[in-house]
Amino acid sequence: MIDDQARSLRTMSRNKQVKVVAITGGKGGVGKTSVTLNTAIACAKLGRRVLVLDADLGLANVDVMLGLRVERNLSHVLNGDCTLDEILVTGPHGIKIAPATSGTKSMAELSAHEHAGLIRAFGELKTPIDLMLIDTAAGISDMVVSFSRAAQDVVLVVCDEPTSLTDAYALIKILNREQGVFKFKIIANTVRSEREGKELFSKLSKVTTRFLDVALELIAIVPFDENVRKAVRKQSAIVEAFPASPASKAINKLAIDMQHWPMPAQAGGHLEFFIENLVSLHD
């Protein structure tokens, strides 16, 4: 039933190409949410129609970081109380944020009915988007693995702390060995210099290429920048509040680079395809 539904939805939206990027990190507190929201805003400034799927701790993040009021989340969509469009909140430069927290349930615990509901919700999304960034939860839960496996690009945010590197390695290992993901994009966050960022990448790269069959690419070096916290205190994003700040420059450069990332091939370029992938892991 889910297959039929997804197929028909895919046929219905042939022209809707959406790039889906999962932003994850293994360890919590590495700056995943800051990077996701700021990248979303920077991409929106470049004309992209961006949806952030907030699969992190959900409400608190969006609330605290951008001062937005969130009342409903994906669980209300799954319950049939409202549509996906109705739970979206609008952030700076028109970015849309979908609070994805569905109670305490992980994707693995959703019923077949809820799976179908999820596919339908994305299939029926009327808000036009061409980039979806998923802010995954911290850790290596089923949900994180599912989102990363189903996305077209997996971005890992790491910082120069032993636990960040070991957790990133553990996540890469699981995604590679169990889910066949072999390409990972790395963001070195809160580093003191460009050199430190490159060294951090090199440490992770050495250990992963030695033990796993993966390809890692360093896509951004975001320096430690006091203005990231200052922006949060102002309930704003650094690319908005302090656009000339070093971290803003790094994020803006990343957003420009992202415009050159290849769009998905036609067959996989639909949101339904992403969700189909997501739920099929647990069928």
Ligand SMILES: Nc1ncnc2c1ncn2[C@@H]1O[C@H](COP(=O)(O)OP(=O)(O)OP(=O)(O)O)[C@@H](O)[C@H]1O
């Ligand atoms: N480049 C940076 N420079 C300085 N501080 C930063 C930087 N990036 C993030 N931070 C700060 O680090 C803290 C953690 O950031 P954030 O909440 O984005 O991390 P996270 O990985 O999403 O955490 P969690 O998974 O626990 O939600 C925040 O206080 C944030 O302001």
